[in-house]
Amino acid sequence: MKTKLIATIALLSSFMMSGTAMAQQNYLDEIAQRACTCVDKVQTNGLGENEITMQMGVCILQSVGPNDRDKIMNDYKININDPMKDGQRAGALIGTRMAAICPATVVKLSTIAKEAGSGGSVTGNIIKVDSDGFVTFSVKENAGNTQKYVWLFPTKGGLDLPSIYSSMTGKTVTLKYETKNIFDPRVGDYRQVRIITQITEGFAKVQ
Known part of the structure; x- marks a missing residue:
């Protein structure tokens, strides 16, 4: 009789633990689904690797509701309200679920971020030239967004930039x-800078 009672208690405990694990997975899946929907809407044109990664982080934070924050704190000891301390762990927790729910989206954005990290090419209209410190061209790209590009070194393309x-x-x-990460003393951290390596007038094929 005593043996049967112990077995029954063990079985009930097993069901309760299983139910708790299922509940944890369910709310994490809901968070991940919301994050996936947000990430799908991210406009990556002209964004650098750090900016794309930041947008993914914003999507993850926005997908976690107030009740979810309490659950994650209770279940995983991760404080969503303290991204400086637990942001990486939170990203890993929810990112793992995102990889299971929307793998194509995660792979696509990761690939774009990786490609952005090595640079690229763009055609657009120069709307402003700043010469405070380094020369910076604000370029309105064909997609409609405006990005800044810094001239630091001699460039290819045949233009006499010092004169014009x-x-x-x-x-x-x-x-x-x-794209390079350069330390900015004004913010006390590294920031991503687009450094021009080649520039030509008009529409041209860059080598």
């Missing part, structure tokens, strides 16, 4: 760039 850079506002250019 200040008069290039309004010009249509095609440029090739690399």
Whole structure:
């Protein structure tokens, strides 16, 4: 009789533990689904690797409701309200569920982020030239968004930039760039900068 009672208690405990695990998975799946929907809407044109990663992080944070934050704290000891301390763990927890729910979306965005990290090329109209410190061209791209590109080194393309850079506002250019993480003392952290390696006037094929 005593043996049967112990077995029954063990069985009930097993069911309760299973139910708890299922509940944990269910609410995490709901969070991941919301994050996947958000990530699907991210416009990646012109964004660098850090910016794409940041957008994914924003989607994850926005997908976690107030009740979910309490559950995650209770179940995993992860404080969503303290991203500096637990942001990486939270991203890993929810990102794992996202990889199971929307694998194609996660792979696509990760690939785009990786490609953005090495640079790219763009055609657009120069709407502003800043020469405070380094020369920076604000370029309105064909997709409609505006990005800043910094001229630090001699460039390919045949343009005599030292002579003409200040008069290039309004010009249509095609440029090739690399993205680098450069320390910015104003914010006390690294930030991603698009550095021009090649620039030509008009629509051109970059090499």
